[in-house]
Amino acid sequence: MRLKVEPPLPAIDELRERVETAQALLSDGIGSLGPGRILGWPLGQGFNLIKESGPQAHTFTVTAEGPFGPVPALTYVVNIADLRASLDRPQGSLHQLTQAVQGIARQLDLTAGHRERAEAVTTPTGSPELGSTPPDALPHPLRAP
Secondary structure, eight states: OEEEESOOOOGGGGGGGHHHHHHHHHHHHOOOOOTTTOOOOOOHHHHHSSOOOSOOOOEEEEEETTTEEEEEEEEEEGGGGGTTTTTOOOOSSSHHHHHHHHHHHHHHHHHHHHHHHHHTBTTTTTTTOOOTTGGSOOOOOOOOO
């Protein structure tokens, strides 16, 4: 897979060399990339990259070789000026993340509680004491305690 970007992407001074190296690497081609994998290079902060006015269109041309020969080229025009004055942030919130972590913690607590109750009805060797506890009295993760 090869990716050519015309004109080259902008970059802040501190990252310009990395961006130029990345664009050269992509233009020369990448032999393989695992399914679902992503390569990314930082360009800098948007407010330093996007001009105050006018278009900033870049043409991305993707070419590749498939198992049966060349794949038809794909061309995309991206005007990064379209992002001017926008906020780019993932959907969701820290509140949703907190709720998810609390849910995981509850499940871990439940699992630990079932394990502790199961250990309480076994002998020190780890074997259930025969005849001491009926099987339906043992804790079970799908039954309410």
